[in-house]
Amino acid sequence: MSVAAEGAMAPVMAFALVGALGVGSQWLAWRLRMPAIVLMLAAGLIVGPVLGLFDPARDIGPLMGPMISIAVAIILFEGGLTLNLHSLRDAAEGVRRLVVIGAPLGWLLSALALHYVAGLGWAAAAVFGGIMIVTGPTVIAPLLRQARLKRRPAQLLQWEAIVNDPVGALAAVLAYEVVLVLQTATTAGHAVLELVVGIAVALVLGALGGWGLSSAFRRAWVPEYMKVPVLFALLLCVFALSDTVLHESGLLAVTIMGLYIANADLPSYTELRRFKEHATVLLVSGVFILLAASMNFETLSTLDWRAGVFVVAVILAVRPATVLVSLAATKVPWRERLLVAFTGPRGVVLVAVAGLFGERLAALGLEDGARIGPLAFALVVATVVLHGFTLTPIARALGLAGGEVPGVLLVGGSSWATGFAGALKKAEVPVLIVDANRARLRSARDAGLPTFFGDILSEAAERGLEIMSFGKIVAATDNDAYNTLVATDLAPEFGREHVHQLKSAKQESTRHALPATLGGQPIGGGHSYLEVNSLMAQGWEFRVTRLTEEFTLEHWREKNPEAVLLARLTPARDLRLLAEGAEFRAPPETKLIAMVPPARDEAATPDH
Structure with a gap:
């Protein structure tokens, strides 16, 4: 000095x-x-x-x-x-x-x-x-x-x-x-x-x-x-x-x-x-x-x-x-x-x-x-x-603050988004599904999930949504360009590490590849909108699994080699949305949220 x-x-x-x-x-x-x-x-x-x-x-x-x-x-x-x-x-x-x-x-x-x-x-x-x-x-x-x-x-x-x-x-x-x-x-x-x-x-x-x-x-x-x-x-x-x-x-x-x-x-x-x-x-x-x-x-x-x-x-x-x-x-x-x-x-x-x-x-x-x-x-x-x-x-x-876990806002009312939101809600994570097409929100409303009819980028959404109660966003509509726009526009507000989107259908093409400054973090196991919703049509479902001292992350992966892991929630209520192959710690009592194929019995400790 x-x-x-x-x-x-x-x-x-x-x-x-x-x-x-x-x-x-x-x-x-x-x-x-x-x-x-x-x-x-x-x-x-x-x-x-x-x-x-x-x-x-x-x-x-x-x-x-x-x-x-x-x-x-x-x-x-x-x-x-x-x-x-x-x-x-x-x-x-x-x-x-x-x-x-x-x-x-x-x-x-x-x-x-x-x-x-x-x-x-x-x-x-x-x-x-x-x-x-x-x-x-x-x-x-x-x-x-x-x-x-x-x-x-x-x-x-x-x-x-x-x-x-x-x-x-x-x-x-x-x-x-x-x-x-x-x-x-x-x-x-x-x-x-x-x-x-x-x-x-x-x-x-x-x-x-x-x-x-x-x-x-x-x-x-x-x-x-x-x-x-x-x-x-x-x-x-x-x-x-x-x-x-x-x-x-x-x-x-x-x-x-x-x-x-x-x-x-x-x-x-x-x-x-x-x-x-x-x-x-x-x-x-x-x-x-x-x-x-x-x-x-x-x-x-x-x-x-x-x-x-x-x-x-x-x-x-x-x-x-x-x-x-x-x-x-x-x-x-x-x-x-x-x-x-x-x-x-x-x-x-x-x-x-x-x-x-x-x-x-x-x-x-x-x-x-x-x-x-x-x-x-x-x-x-x-x-x-x-x-x-x-x-x-x-x-x-006084009931005037968001929950201990920052909520997840899903843009797009597809069957995949509805299933993911249902699993998050089961894990006691606040969720909201937003879509500009009222018909796409029908299944979410039938499932008792919170919804918002409108464009997430509109002034109506800015005035009508409790944005402060959400900490993560997932852009999962059928329009890849719109997903990228949503992720890019909201990244400064949420933090780039908290904004996610499904893979673009043409992402592997050099002609359609986007720079790293655009879009959000990947989610969905490297699958596109069509691919994840196709899996849902084939009978795949969402599971919430609680790990224990006896049933660890390694055991879960052995039992579920085909599963698509989407999120983990620690006992300290720390939620992380996961990209394909992401490394993370999973102590006992951690909850895993994943898509699993049909007729797959987990032999795990149930969440409830």
């Missing part, structure tokens, strides 16, 4: 360390099935205040503040870019109430808790209470990905987090302007005018930026290879211009810009969104590492027992009261209200904005301003750890 004589790390090494720790924490969290934010906070604290290897203020210098501001702006823009108004459906009323009623109510209750519980003065409590409206899309997104909530509670949490982020920042600006009026000679009229003008400019700049970009892309004024660079450049310009008029209003401007683009029906919208999602993963990782590493024991030592009681009060009283009052007399079921009420993690924006205004209040002579940063960090750590480990079990207890 290259370290200068005075102990400072070289800036290039500092950037490399942030990237390695951030992305490494996310990867390790994926491997261990833990909340990524928890590991990122831990990594930042270890290299920062614990070991003293990395101090962002020392090793990166004055650029850290602007870097975090720009990163938060890009994160909020990506959040706005995911907010398609058509996707709201029946969650619209709840989201509107959480913003219109929940934001001011949360501000009031947070300020009361800060004053009476944490012991802050009214000025600092009013400013920090505004910031606490923020629930943090940077934290909500990975939590939702991990918990796999049903659509409406997931939409409520996601929309509230993204919309309230700039609202919370602007509430803090409003409170700070009021404090500034009381502490300086600035007139109240001037402060109000500045606030109104700043918000208006942010709204106009955001809308103009979104409209201009959408128009330019739709009219082909920007070549394909320059769309993302142009998007980034315009995003930074909108943020900087709005922030120049009113500090922190740039967050509102970029959110409006993203919201406009999300609802402009651009042909290249999907590619833009996916690229932004990748950038956001890097930025979230980096910002969390920087903020955690910036903490020091002297700052954290200002936290006392009142700070602990304050955090508990926010989690168990302020947040539930805000949500339950906001959603009162709505059509949102009580179970969903409770889940949202006890899910309020804070994230990057809270820490970044709180630290900024805490310093400004301290500079005005308000000693309480110095306590805002540590309180914000304590709240973030407590809520991230708590919700990171409890959201999934609470959602399952």
Whole structure:
């Protein structure tokens, strides 16, 4: 490690360390099935205040503040870019109430808790209470990905987090302007005018930026290879211009810009969104590492027992009261209200904005301003750890999460797909068969299997299916080109290793061979659609077999040399769809799902 004589790390090494720790924490969290934010906070604290290897203020210098501001702006823009108004459906009323009623109510209750519980003065409590409206899309997104909530509670949490982020920042600006009026000679009229003008400019700049970009892309004024660079450049310009008029209003401007683009029906919208999602993963990782590493024991030592009681009060009283009052007399079921009420993690924006205004209040002579940063960090750590480990079990207890095993979505209502879905259901794996031909779904409906009539790639499917509850997809229609299209289009959403399709009938032909970048993983023992359904017509059937200490995988293969093995489900409820000849571990109690020829007696331990 290259370290200068005075102990400072070289800036290039500092950037490399942030990237390695951030992305490494996310990867390790994926491997261990833990909340990524928890590991990122831990990594930042270890290299920062614990070991003293990395101090962002020392090793990166004055650029850290602007870097975090720009990163938060890009994160909020990506959040706005995911907010398609058509996707709201029946969650619209709840989201509107959480913003219109929940934001001011949360501000009031947070300020009361800060004053009476944490012991802050009214000025600092009013400013920090505004910031606490923020629930943090940077934290909500990975939590939702991990918990796999049903659509409406997931939409409520996601929309509230993204919309309230700039609202919370602007509430803090409003409170700070009021404090500034009381502490300086600035007139109240001037402060109000500045606030109104700043918000208006942010709204106009955001809308103009979104409209201009959408128009330019739709009219082909920007070549394909320059769309993302142009998007980034315009995003930074909108943020900087709005922030120049009113500090922190740039967050509102970029959110409006993203919201406009999300609802402009651009042909290249999907590619833009996916690229932004990748950038956001890097930025979230980096910002969390920087903020955690910036903490020091002297700052954290200002936290006392009142700070602990304050955090508990926010989690168990302020947040539930805000949500339950906001959603009162709505059509949102009580179970969903409770889940949202006890899910309020804070994230990057809270820490970044709180630290900024805490310093400004301290500079005005308000000693309480110095306590805002540590309180914000304590709240973030407590809520991230708590919700990171409890959201999934609470959602399952309330019946608002998918099963322990991610479901399998089969595209195509053939006899083979119906038989495979029936075997998966017998193994207690959630399944759904999708087909655009209603007649092909008849046998599946007769078998009591869940079905969806429509095209899996349509907007109706995107709005009508609980996609979050499915972790794997099998494209098994009679149209090989459509199977490839489905697998290719959904691979970024599901993960390429979780998207499968039957072999193309002409796959062996060089003229019809497709590159590895198209299509999904093979399934069906190397058979095509016609071949697997021909086997079904010959009397082949699906079997679910449970392995034991006495009856191992080797014994099963000896007894079933002709069988086509399709999937295995371990005792830990880990489902894997298998290609022909795939190697895998099969401990006792593993369930094997396979196609077996007629009149084949397995002599195995039955599943039920």
